[in-house]
Amino acid sequence: MSLLDVRDLQVDFGRRHIPAVRGVNFSLDAGQRLGVIGESGSGKTVTALAVMGLLPENAHVAGSVVLDGQQIVGLAERGLARLRGNTVSMVFQEPMTALDPTMRVGRQVAEVLRLHQGAESGPARERVVAMLAEVGLSDADRIADAYPHQLSGGQRQRVVLAMALINSPSLVICDEPTTALDVTVQALVLAKLDEVLDASGAACLFISHDLAVVSQVCDQVLVMLDGRIVESGTVEKLFTAPEHPYTRGLVATARLDLTVPGQRLPTVDDFYAGGDHG
Amino acid sequence: MQLALRLARRAGVFLVSLLGASLLIFLVTNALPGDVAQVLLGTDATPEALAELRAQLGLDQPLAVRYLQWLGGLIVGDFGSSHLNGQPVLGLLAPRLAVTLWLVLFGVLGSLLIAVPAGMVAALKRRSWPGFTISAAAQVGMAIPVFWGGIMLVLVFAVWLHWLPANGYVPLLRDPAQWASHLVLPALTLAGVQAAVLIRYVRSAFLEVLNEDYYRTARAIGWTPMRALLRHGMRNAAISLVTVLGLQVSSVLVGAIVVESVFTLPGLGTLLITAVGQRDLLVVQGTVMFLVLAVLLISALVDLSYLLIDPRQRTAGGAR
Numbered sequence: 001m002s003l004l005d006v007r008d009l010q011v012d013f014g015r016r017h018i019p020a021v022r023g024v025n026f027s028l029d030a031g032q033r034l035g036v037i038g039e040s041g042s043g044k045t046v047t048a049l050a051v052m053g054l055l056p057e058n059a060h061v062a063g064s065v066v067l068d069g070q071q072i073v074g075l076a077e078r079g080l081a082r083l084r085g086n087t088v089s090m091v092f093q094e095p096m097t098a099l100d101p102t103m104r105v106g107r108q109v110a111e112v113l114r115l116h117q118g119a120e121s122g123p124a125r126e127r128v129v130a131m132l133a134e135v136g137l138s139d140a141d142r143i144a145d146a147y148p149h150q151l152s153g154g155q156r157q158r159v160v161l162a163m164a165l166i167n168s169p170s171l172v173i174c175d176e177p178t179t180a181l182d183v184t185v186q187a188l189v190l191a192k193l194d195e196v197l198d199a200s201g202a203a204c205l206f207i208s209h210d211l212a213v214v215s216q217v218c219d220q221v222l223v224m225l226d227g228r229i230v231e232s233g234t235v236e237k238l239f240t241a242p243e244h245p246y247t248r249g250l251v252a253t254a255r256l257d258l259t260v261p262g263q264r265l266p267t268v269d270d271f272y273a274g275g276d277h278g
Numbered sequence: 279m280q281l282a283l284r285l286a287r288r289a290g291v292f293l294v295s296l297l298g299a300s301l302l303i304f305l306v307t308n309a310l311p312g313d314v315a316q317v318l319l320g321t322d323a324t325p326e327a328l329a330e331l332r333a334q335l336g337l338d339q340p341l342a343v344r345y346l347q348w349l350g351g352l353i354v355g356d357f358g359s360s361h362l363n364g365q366p367v368l369g370l371l372a373p374r375l376a377v378t379l380w381l382v383l384f385g386v387l388g389s390l391l392i393a394v395p396a397g398m399v400a401a402l403k404r405r406s407w408p409g410f411t412i413s414a415a416a417q418v419g420m421a422i423p424v425f426w427g428g429i430m431l432v433l434v435f436a437v438w439l440h441w442l443p444a445n446g447y448v449p450l451l452r453d454p455a456q457w458a459s460h461l462v463l464p465a466l467t468l469a470g471v472q473a474a475v476l477i478r479y480v481r482s483a484f485l486e487v488l489n490e491d492y493y494r495t496a497r498a499i500g501w502t503p504m505r506a507l508l509r510h511g512m513r514n515a516a517i518s519l520v521t522v523l524g525l526q527v528s529s530v531l532v533g534a535i536v537v538e539s540v541f542t543l544p545g546l547g548t549l550l551i552t553a554v555g556q557r558d559l560l561v562v563q564g565t566v567m568f569l570v571l572a573v574l575l576i577s578a579l580v581d582l583s584y585l586l587i588d589p590r591q592r593t594a595g596g597a598r
Contacts, residue, residue, distance in 0.1 A: 052498060054494065077502055081497075081500045082500065083500075084499065084500040089499070090498045097491040098492060100514070101588070101589070102510075102587065112499045147590070163495070
């Protein structure tokens with residue numbers, strides 16, 4: 001049985017039931033890494049939040065999301081809270097604002113431990129510092145005592161990563177984890193993510209609009225467009241033989257090594273001008 | 279270093295405001311029509327007798343001289359004496375200050391005890407009936423005048439139920455139980471009215487937190503919504519709430535003055551109202567000066583409290 005099984009997931013918002021996700025099916029085995037690609041508004045973040053049970057109150061969810069044998073859709077808040085941070089954890093896009101500005105980051109990481117394992121503060125501190133070192137923060141002891149505003153974006157995202165990994169969850173959801181970072185830091189954080197995921201054996205649902213980033217971390221990829229999955233397969237297959245015109249557009253824009261100097265850069269619209277997109 | 283500079287600047291602002299306030303208070307009280315000589319001698323006094331009394335009280339001196347005399351006294355802690363009965367103003371103020379302080383202290387604490395939990399629930403349950411009920415109750419509460427609220431409480435708890443005294447005051451040291459029972463209704467009146475105003479601010483401060491990324495992070499690591507708010511929302515919301523509290527101080531004091539007259543508490547408010555009626559200017563000036571001092575002190579404390587609440591306000595070097 002797979003770790004995560006999403007069947008006919010549908011999400012819409014508000015009284016007018018504006019659809020965001022329209023019938024999504026996929027599954028994820030333990031330790032597997034699945035990338036979800038799509039532009040903003042394609043429903044990839046909504047899908048991730050549905051797996052976390054973290055959708056806003058005005059969302060209507062239908063279908064089935066089974067995580068580790070447990071149905072998430074319709075599960076009460078208490079049951080969801082027990083899973084979050086323990087079985088499934090999430091790394092968000094904005095490292096600058098994802099941490100509580102009034103609390104030392106070490107305490108924030110320790111909180112994840114204490115919340116699910118009731119660890120005492122002594123050993124918790126040691127484990128926090130070890131975890132911070134593991135995600136690549138040198139001088140982890142000092143950083144544990146720092147407030148978020150004293151850290152750089154890359155350092156903060158590593159702290160968030162440490163929070164997501166410290167309870168050894170079976171699934172880590174990363175929602176554009178490196179988009180807000182500058183390119184050099186992005187590469188370092190991705191390499192570290194790859195490494196710690198390998199070490200912990202956790203599965204990963206990796207959301208991005210950037211095919212190049214996804215191909216660094218994932219083996220399998222889903223392409224989402226307007227709330228539907230339009231294509232899925234291995235990263236190689238997507239790069240070599242994209243089927244859907246939208247995917248062809250994505251691949252073309254990601255393969256800048258194939259562009260001819262002086263020529264106009266390819267855009268997705270050259271390949272796919274579907275639906276409500278100009 | 280930067281911190282020291284900030285503290286010094288704050289102290290400077292405090293002193294300048296105090297000086298400005300003293301000038302303003304002096305000018306406004308002296309612009310009041312009528313004077314204490316008229317009050318003392320009655321309406322049928324001869325102009326000669328009035329002039330003689332004014333000279334005796336020093337009221338015939340030019341304004342500037344009288345201001346400087348008063349200010350000089352203030353600096354060395356001498357608030358002058360009542361024109362009416364010769365009692366030193368400070369001696370009149372001290373026992374009454376205690377009454378007002380207790381009232382304001384319990385009123386503010388009470389309003390926080392009501393408004394913080396209520397505002398949190400109003401924010402968290404904004405789409406369901408508990409949220410609606412609290413917001414509606416706060417709106418109604420804001421429309422209730424302080425004096426009417428006080429009278430209603432007296433009616434219910436003193437007149438009908440006989441649980442608490444309707445008015446008067448007993449000093450803490452004489453009889454603590456009596457002291458407490460006399461303070462319950464006045465403090466509750468003040469707290470209720472303030473809470474109605476505060477709930478809206480608390481609600482919007484927590485609504486802001488609900489939209490913050492760190493709140494979503496807190497939910498994502500396994501806090502339930504209420505616990506995430508308590509754990510990570512309280513301190514962040516406090517940053518904006520403290521500002522509001524600082525701004526509310528003057529309205530709390532005004533409320534306290536009204537509450538004192540409703541419950542006939544011998545506080546600063548009743549002293550002030552009597553002294554204005556009798557044109558006992560030095561008492562009026564002294565009392566208002568004390569109230570201004572309280573407001574300025576509290577707003578200075580508010581400024582400093584940011585340093586405690588928000589680590590970003592401390593400078594980068596000194597934060598560890």
